[in-house]
Amino acid sequence: MTRFVLLCLLALIATAATKGKGFGPGEQDYGYVTVRDGAHMFWWLFHTTADVADSSERPLIMWLQGGPGGSSCGYGNFEILGPLDLDLNLRNTTWVNDFNVLFVDNPVGTGYSYVENPSLFTTDNKQIAADLLTLMKNFYEQLPQFKKSPFYIYGQSYGGKMAVDFAHLIYKESRLGNIQSNISGVAMGNSWISPVDSVLSWAPFLYQVSLVDDKGEKEILSQAEYTKQVFDQGLYEQATDEWATTEYVILDKTDGVDFYNILTKMERGSSHNKRTIKQQAVDRQTYNKYYSSRAYDLDQLMNGIVKEALGIPRTVHWGSQSGDVFDYLAVDFMKPVIDVVETLLNETNLNVHVYNGNVDLIVDTPGQMVWINKLKWNESADFQTAPRKTIWVNNIMEGYEKQGGKFTMFWINVAGHSVPRDNPAGSRAFLKSMTGF
Template sequence: MAPPPPALLLLLLIAVTVPLSDPAPVFPDEALPTKSGYLPIPPANASLFFAFYEATQPLTAPASTPLLLWLQGGPGCSSLLGNFFELGPYFVTPDAETLSPNPFAWNRRFGLLFIDSPLGTGFSAAPSPADIPTNQSVIAAHILAALQSFLALDPSFRARPFFLAGESYAGKYVPATGAHILDVNPTLPEARRVNLRGVAIGNGLTHPVAQVATHADSAYFTGLINARQKRELEELQAEAVALTRAERWREASDARGRVLSRLQNMTGLATLYDAAKQRPYQTEPVAAFLNRAEAKAALGALGDVAWEECSDAVGAAMHADVMRSVRPEAESLLRRTRVLLYQGVRDLMDGVVSTEAWLGGVGWHGLPAFLDADRAVWRTRGDGELAGYVQRSGALSHAVVYGAGHLVPADNGRAAQEMIEDWVLQAGPFGRRGGDGLRSAA
């Protein structure tokens, strides 16, 4: 047989000697957290997983650039859902293979910290089922211990303004932890104090006995149920309220579950978290991505821990906590720091009516002035699109976010980013005189 022509031989050599390009890394360098891994919590002889992203475009000097801690709800849902689906710098793509930049990331103006809490949540494996907390006091102590471990990682962190934020069941974690921090601070050396400047709660479950009584009204006055269904739902709500007042906590939690289940059945909605959606939030790719060995290694997570969006074990451990209130802690915060409450207008689970039901009864000297304050139309900067409505007085700001359900940053990223940045930095509609973006709704 004749030898191959020289040109063909050259092509064959090139094919053999030129290496194939490496596949794209799971985590490109620009998507890696600034710091991540585990924060010791000495009271429990355990640790909580964290991921921290430094501010990318801060408006303040590094020493005064705010830090914000995000806590997810559940109970037992991982803050990495917030990271990779709602407000972090990169989102998991629908194919669960790659990451894409989030143009409305919350770490643009300040450092953003995610912690998987309580123990047993996300990558924060509990040493044993008995170590999973069952109440807000233990959770708050664990978060403060983890926060102390985080602040010790960099000497500059301690003096930076610190803010607590979270959504849904974090409507309990945030007030409980914030009040605990402010209670403990005076007992600590100055070098160990946390510079807490405010808390933000999105679509929060905070005072359940008042909130569970609002579902029938919310659904009826939006046309989702009729008068007969409203009466049926009110009977179920009354049962949940009575059990809560009797402090029969597990039974009360079950009764609330029946209210929500019946409401779901009556309305036929894909999810109570957003009345406008035809499908529930599509969060499954986050789990597929985070359970890849490469993703765990990049984040510094334990390789043998299976990441779950929400832990059934934590949910079971916290079952008796569901109907307990943290309104006293919220009242304590209003007397000592700034508070932002925000809700997506389409949420039927823990939405606007639900929040206003408990807010109207808080024991705070500034409440009459707040209730009498204007509720102003709020528009995004630049394009002037309707972002929602803002009402504020003294330490309290309340924002209703248009075009959003339970997961506000996932539904209306632009409005959510402007809201949190302006509130933290006291600018725009949250500035001392209101500022750009507000129009009177009177």
């Protein structure tokens, strides 16, 4: 059987959900959706284990990983908040304890998702949102009990950038009657909302935490300002290259600080270059040395026993198209979505949350505050004048929160790029605020 014929046969069954044992504990549903001819997106739902008569009584949370090209079904599930960790032990802090969690390998080409032709990779955020809308239409057809469940979109890193456009689209389409969804909120975690603001914040942040000296700060800032200059000229793909160069300068001046947790260091070698730095945006966005001794390598796990358990086609190799996903979005990578966040605040009734770990570098909190303070919306004055409240959990200060109207910001302590993994107690605060549970 030729590869073309096999892919055509796979497409015929791509919209059918599978209900079965899956992999790991609890009730699961999973399957492919053909979001465009030749473009197949994989989703994996874990029904909540909360003590309810039907799982649809609890909210549905979609988790979108970053990169772009990072797998929600892999990284988000096994490394951050799914029911099993990389030792395949039960995770006490899994979000599945309280919510239905929907992991999506997005954009197409990520994780188990795949395209039959390179022309089908997405090239901007609007295309990504349209594919996710198609997926959710099919999801609700397969599992109609969730149409009335409050639906929340959580995105980490580039996943947050994707989340805001998708939230706006599904809200608009639900109001037009084109999809029945109880979309209720969107949350951006350490999210790539205004890339230039993040890049410009790196040098002063590293200096303030004593990771570079005066000379190092000046060299990093010089390269960061050049990145902005290129971006302002409309040379967007080159700006993505200069972003990678700025990170390379940081590696050199800090002797390998981990972009995803400044308390750790990245392994360095002669192979470090722009290409490997870009790939790390896809496949190292959650990993650091504290997690290097797990029983399973994620690639081995996803292409081995998990793939077999889920019945993934043999021709699909988990993560094999992730580098292409990033490359096809290189023009869009550095573009901000501040205007979409403003639209969500001004034209919808959705709750909009931002949360950030205080030891992340790539999307550090100072950079986040720059774009947050730029927001123009009808209740911005309420947010600016609101008190910042301390988050206490078991007499431990886990961070701070500040709310004005529909918008809430959470500063989470002792957390890097992946807040739910690094500080589960702090994460419960923003989950409760958003959902009520």
